[in-house]
Amino acid sequence: MDGHGTAADLEAWIDVHGGALLRFAYLLTADRDRAADAVQDALVAAYPRWERIVAAGDPGAYLRRSVVNAHTSRWRRSLRREQPVADVAGLAGRHVDDPADRIATEDALWLLCRALPGRQRAAVVLRYYEGRSDPEIAATLDYSVSTVRSQIHRALATLRTRLADDEEEVSSP
Known part of the structure; x- marks a missing residue:
């Protein structure tokens, strides 16, 4: 990676926006551990293509969608519905x-x-x-x-x- 999509750029983005992404995931999942897992899954998937994500514009929207997808995938795999x-x-x-x-x-x-x-x-x-x-x-x-x-x-x-x-x-x- 070079230019706008380096690993350092991803780390810088996480430093600035990571807290908000985790709060979004928490509100989505209603569980701290599941929220952290969803954010981690989204960031791991984004890392190898960070340069393209940044080039496409609005990496925050991309990562929020990735968090939603990660949460949905985990939920589907669990095959259990929680009714608090x-x-x-x-x-x-x-x-x-x-x-x-x-x-x-x-x-x-x-x-x-x-x-x-x-x-x-x-x-x-x-x-x-x-x-x-x-x-x-x-x-x-x-x-x-x-x-x-x-x-x-x-x-x-x-x-x-x-x-x-x-x-x-x-x-x-």
């Missing part, structure tokens, strides 16, 4: 004054997100955590823009239903 159960009763409509309450609310919402199907979770993470636009999400996930919108719409509908169900459980005698 979260106690989020009373979160809907709750007024949050204390920063600790805000953090607890965000944690509970991310627990609900963990139960979403992978495609929906990836789209939600890219939209609401990374602040990406629909076209950016579509490019990252290799979906059409309309698929991105429908995945986010379905995810939000699922989250609303689960929050309403949790609120109902609290108000039931």
Whole structure:
């Protein structure tokens, strides 16, 4: 490798953007170890072709897509579905004054997100955590823009239903 795609360039990119890539992977996988594995898989695969990745532009988008692919591959290989159960009763409509309450609310919402199907979770993470636009999400996930919108719409509908169900459980005698 020479020029814009050296091993040193990859290391420099990791120094600057590696933390954000790991946070993205964590939000996608909801597990620190799985997130680290997905990032490692993506970086190992990117290393031999780093020069071409940089030349193509936006290596961050390429690596985020690689993380999504690595996570999906590991999930498919495991052949097991995890359905986490979260106690989020009373979160809907709750007024949050204390920063600790805000953090607890965000944690509970991310627990609900963990139960979403992978495609929906990836789209939600890219939209609401990374602040990406629909076209950016579509490019990252290799979906059409309309698929991105429908995945986010379905995810939000699922989250609303689960929050309403949790609120109902609290108000039931």
